[in-house]
Amino acid sequence: MARRLNNEGSIGSILNEIIQVNKLQGGIDEVAVKEAWKNLMGNGVNTYTKNILLKGSTLYVELSSAVLREELSYGKHKIIKMINEELQREVLKEVVLR
Numbered sequence: 001m002a003r004r005l006n007n008e009g010s011i012g013s014i015l016n017e018i019i020q021v022n023k024l025q026g027g028i029d030e031v032a033v034k035e036a037w038k039n040l041m042g043n044g045v046n047t048y049t050k051n052i053l054l055k056g057s058t059l060y061v062e063l064s065s066a067v068l069r070e071e072l073s074y075g076k077h078k079i080i081k082m083i084n085e086e087l088q089r090e091v092l093k094e095v096v097l098r
Contacts, residue, residue, distance in 0.1 A: 029091050030054040036086040037061070040079075045072070057093040059083070069097045 009017075019025055034052045037059075041049070051062040059080075063069045072079065076095045084090050 026054075029087075032087055033059060033083060033091060036083045040082050040086060054091075057091065059092050059095045060098065061095065062098045073097055 019028065030053075033054050037049070037052055038046055045068065048063050048065040048068050049061060050064050051060075053060040053062075061072075063072070076097075079095050080092045083092050
């Protein structure tokens with residue numbers, strides 16, 4: 001049974017409580033990570049990006065270019081750091097390029 005939220009508090013705290021009660025954080029994180037990838041990687045990488053999936057703290061990125069996949073594999077730690085900084089919290093711990 002849904003519990004009634006407290007009517008007193010800031011909008012931010014009420015929204016955070018709604019997100020926690022309804023377990024929406026995973027979906028919000030997935031959308032935020034996809035947007036961060038698009039913004040940070042630019043048009044060159046986005047052209048070859050076929051699919052982006054967030055499972056837990058692992059980001060799976062499907063690329064259509066083997067050369068680009070190899071080049072990005074050298075900078076996985078930098079990608080993780082950039083996306084986490086963009087989101088202002090630690091969402092990613094690993095990136096898997098396919």
